Amino acid sequence: MITAFLTDSTLCIGCKACEVACKEWNQVPSDGYHFTGFSYDNTVALGHSTWRHVKFVERTAGVAAPIDGTAGYRSNTFRWDFSSDVCKHCSNAGCLEACPTGSIVRTEFGGVYVQPDICNGCGYCVVSCPFGVIDRRPEDGRAFKCTFCYDRQKAGLAPACAAACPTQSIQFGEIGELRAKAAARIAQLRERGIDDASIYDPQHTSVGGTHAIFVLRGRPEDYNLPSNPEVPTVHLRDGWSSAAVAAGLMLLGTAAAFFMQRE
Incomplete structure (x- = not known):
């Protein structure tokens, strides 16, 4: 079965349970607890030690009337948008094409998997990823990224992040079924008046579609997702x-x- 993630940002509460589950299952090094200045976020972006990253997007819209008795203004509306980012496991993966050693392979589930024992640390995969996902660890230079929990899938289990998500913001399943779910979710959101909801799954660019589909509010760029990845x-x-x-x-x-x- 060809599998995928469906990440619905309208259901994400920013709890970061997916980040914790990913690190615990895969024994990924910690990111530290320093304040980055990027909202309430200590991980900033995907990388060699961050295989799941919850993006915090602060949104304000419009300006209300002056506050009585003062010259100040207050924000009219405020909301949080959260979205858990991950490797896209592209159908046409630049990292896989660029790898000279055969370290990066396509699995039977459709994911893109890095075999660390074969990686020579050349870094060609890093510059070939249109999403800036794959990264090299400074200790030995080898490249790392999300494994799509290949070991769990072989055992018939869902990836750790999807299993840990308390709101079903991260869903896992057959790719065709998830694309249909995403379309149905967009229709549901628009019936509720949420007109800025859209599906992110760039099938008409050179990446050829992804195995990580997103339901987003607003522009993809707000979530560090390129609108036209190549x-x-x-x-x-x-x-x-x-x-x-x-x-x-x-x-x-x-x-x-x-x-x-x-x-």
Whole structure:
């Protein structure tokens, strides 16, 4: 079965249970408890030691009338938007294409898995990820990211983050079923007047769709998600194709000049 995550940001309460469950199950190093200045967030972004990251988005809209007796203004509305980010396990994964050692493979569940014992720390995968997910640990330079809980899936279990989520903001299942659920959820939200809800699953770019689908409010960029992600190796292939055509034309020209000179 080809599986995926569906992360519904409208159900996320920002508890970070997914982050904790991921670290506990996978024995991922801690991120520390320093204040980053990015809202109430000590992890900032996905990386070598952060395989799940809950994004805190503070939203204000409009300005109310002046407060009586003062010259100040107060915010008219305020709300939190939360979303738990993760590796997208792209259908066309730039990291997998760029890996020269075969360390990165596609599993039978559709996920993209890094075999740390084969990784040589070259870093080609890091610069090839359009989402900035995969990262190298400073201790030995090897690359790490979400494993899609491959060990748990082989045992018939859901990934640790999905199992720990108390609101079902993170759902796990067959990818087609989850895409249908996402569409139904958007229809439900719009019936309730939430017109800025949308599905994030870039199927029409070079990533070819993902195995981490999101229901979001607002722009993808608000959640550090590029609106039009592209795999860098696509342009590399185009460059090699152009170079091959140019080389072929040069050879034909050289051969033609040689035979013309002989005549």
